[in-house]
Each structure stands twice: as structure tokens, then as C-alpha cells.
Amino acid sequence: MEHVAAIQPWKDSNLAGNTYLTPLSAESVRRLGLLLVQAQAYFPNQILPPGTPDGWLMAWEEIAQEYGEHRFRSALWRVCRKSKFIPGPSEIEEECVVMKMAEQEHKRKLNPYVPCGECVGSHVIRERDGRNEAVRCECWKTWKAAQQKVEK
């Protein structure tokens, strides 16, 4: 499995869609390679076709970029424990999505929106061009911004 990180013929061409994400460090990529070796060992009766581990590692890198290495690792083992066969990247990504949503829900429960007292239902009335309009209160905007912070 030493060759896994070395053979990535499409590496330079297919990352265009994820340029907004911070590239993984060489150390992170190395850890993902080790995880892939471990995941394959977890399913000793399954042999992946040549090239598949290299392609999967590329997909793993993108998923780990998107959802964080720590979350990826947890998702991988959750899926492996439930699977009879080594899971494909899409299954791991789905688990990452589920985990992230559960984390966000948990965070919302820990930090519920509390109106400041100046607003009604998170809105304040203000006058604009001679008409009253309801706009979101600053307290709601502050709370919303904190909710949307991406955690890795």
C-alpha cells in the first residue's frame, strides 16, 4: 500500500470544484492513506480492484477537506462497523453529512435563540421612506452568525 499516495494521475485536474477549501496538509494526506490501509484490513476477505484505493483516497481527501479530518475519521469507522464490505466514498460522505447535521442540531439546543427584549419574534419595526418595515434584530443576526460558523 506504499504506492497509494504516489499514483494519482488525475490529481491536478479534478480539484477545481473544491478550490475554496483549504488543502489538506501532507501529514493529513499521509494519515488518510494509513486509514485506507486499516479500513481494507478491517475487511480481510475483500480485495479492491487495482486503482480503486488510489481513486478512493482522492475522494477521501476531498471529503476530509469538506467535513474535517476528525469528522471523516469518525464517519469512516461508524460506516465500517455497520458494513459487510469496505464502504465507498459516498457512504462515508453521507455519514459525514448526518454527523454534521446532528452536531448542528445539538449546538442549536445548547445555544437557543433568546430575544433581547427590544424585538418581537426576532424582528424590530423601523421606518424607511415613510413606511414601517420589519427587519431582523441585531440579536438574531448575532445568534444566526454563531450558528453558521463551520466547525471542523
Ligand SMILES: [Zn+2]
Ligand atoms: Zn433583539
